[in-house]
Amino acid sequence: MAVTLQQIAERAGVSRGTVDRALNNRGRIRPEVEARIQEIAKEMGYQPNRAGRAMAMAKKKLKIGVILQSAETPFMRDVLKGTEIAKNEVESLGGTLFIHRIKGMDAGEVIRVMEELREKEFNGIALVPSDDYLLRQTIDQFVDEYNIPIVTFNADLEDTKRICFVGQDTIQSGRVAAGLLGEVIGGQGQVAVLSGNEHNRALKNRLKGFQQEMGVSFPEIEMLETRYTYDDNWVAARIMEDILEGSPEVKGIYMTGYGESGVCECIRKKGKDKKLKVVANDFSEESIEYLKEGLLNFLIGQDAHVQGYEPAMILFRLLFDGMKPEKELQYTDIVIKTKYNI
Amino acid sequence: MAVTLQQIAERAGVSRGTVDRALNNRGRIRPEVEARIQEIAKEMGYQPNRAGRAMAMAKKKLKIGVILQSAETPFMRDVLKGTEIAKNEVESLGGTLFIHRIKGMDAGEVIRVMEELREKEFNGIALVPSDDYLLRQTIDQFVDEYNIPIVTFNADLEDTKRICFVGQDTIQSGRVAAGLLGEVIGGQGQVAVLSGNEHNRALKNRLKGFQQEMGVSFPEIEMLETRYTYDDNWVAARIMEDILEGSPEVKGIYMTGYGESGVCECIRKKGKDKKLKVVANDFSEESIEYLKEGLLNFLIGQDAHVQGYEPAMILFRLLFDGMKPEKELQYTDIVIKTKYNI
């Protein structure tokens, strides 16, 4: 039978309200009394009852907002499922969780929605940021001025006052790719990297991690010059043709971004499907199909569920239980999928 | 603002108690009234408030027991962490979660603890079974006679009345191993399988999945005769020596069970560490060390956290919310780890 406030109150010879003040640092209490009560509570192993707290808080209506960008992509749809579960949990405990989906990337819209949520007195916001000066400012303003905690997820904005970030360690993701590709082509020969574009920080990091690890673990592997697909299948296919023409002996391909179907169809057309090993990112239906067919050998992914679920729950635990996030950077697992464990 | 029982009661012109009866099929209610209330609730989008329910149920004290076997192993210690989190959650909602750890495998002790929990009026039990006739009977008896739901985890007992199983799809695990090893040795040459023992069902399944997939995807790979380590490092090392002597060209090793350090140290001694690719199971500190050093190339694991957390929560959701488990077989993710994503 768990210890209750009432039991502590009896033991301390005070009222429930006083115990509450002592245990939750609400002030308006004599320091000696506070200390004594805290000690008794500790001794009795008091653990607050969430249900009781939830009931009492139900009057205040905790409101959490979640803002997704690129909500139309398959990955974000999986993220969204995690968020829906968080929504269920929050709402079954009497809170409100509002989800705003933005198609594509649009920092301006993120800011507009943030303002809207602030007017509606939301208590915390989780968002997928983009690298935008005004958005950085807005995040800092929300945290400092309005006292509304912000959590970033999927992508981070370093050097802002967001309380934490949930997402992939993109450098490590590149390293994992290098390890797999290096092993599977036997530690020698040529590999080509097709990156999505030059400016996206996550893709740059993947590239960096990949290059670093290749240098360290597979010094005999020759890396061709990095090419950019702009996440476009047509462009990716042309680049792939070009690579196969100029370097017919290439043994491995690493794609940091999109364009898988362009690459895979080109490989199929040229009949290189058995010889070329390809490592790509993220689990879309399409890329999973190529994985099953064997045109892609490995997919490296992020735990979409955690990315959707945790940011909202971190805010909930903070606002509801006063529990601070453990770490500023909460990296999700780097998941390796083959055709056998999808 | 979420809909409450009170609001439905007002709309229907009845009392809260009546709404409760209608929505939770408690009987003692006129069918027409019941139907009408259910309709109104649906229309208003009623979702029960967990906190309210938890508070009201607090009087009844829901008690859930979790029985672990082989609790001393590193894997089970990770499982236990998941169970501890479930314990926290259950207890913060006013329930009780009792954990019993058994060292090694002991079906008799499992049964004794089950009886004890029954006497103490526990409402549900999650357990790691072993293949034992009496245990099978006891599980069926608990479910049928005593009406105490049982969940198996880590290992399953098929054809019993346990409401569900949480754990690895062991055949699939073997397939994943085959896919990795086949790829990494380039689809040809010899591979050897070192299994833990002949009788453990999980290990047998891994072997089966491995052999099947090798046959289908890598017909050019030659499989040496399966050897048994009895999960013993010394035996494993001797077998490994023997294999290297008899088949010096062997390119890959798959271990279904324990004995990694025996195998790895033998490989190191013989200087084969760069040439031989090794796939093993489960994440112990030791095996992770070998992975980092490159003596093991891949570890295939089970999601220990889910295995510890879900069984207890499945029972809690069943007993507390009346929510039945979705599937009878809840397979955990098959996790692939390399030195880069541990």
Place this chain on the structure above:
DNA sequence: CTGAAAGCGCTTACAG
């Protein structure tokens, strides 16, 4: 078959 009331553990005005 139905309603009124108590109570689960907590927080929060309010009164002192």
Place this chain on the structure above:
DNA sequence: CTGAAAGCGCTTACAG
């Protein structure tokens, strides 16, 4: 600085 009381949404005897 402290206490008494109301109320959050639900379930459950109890009375009718």
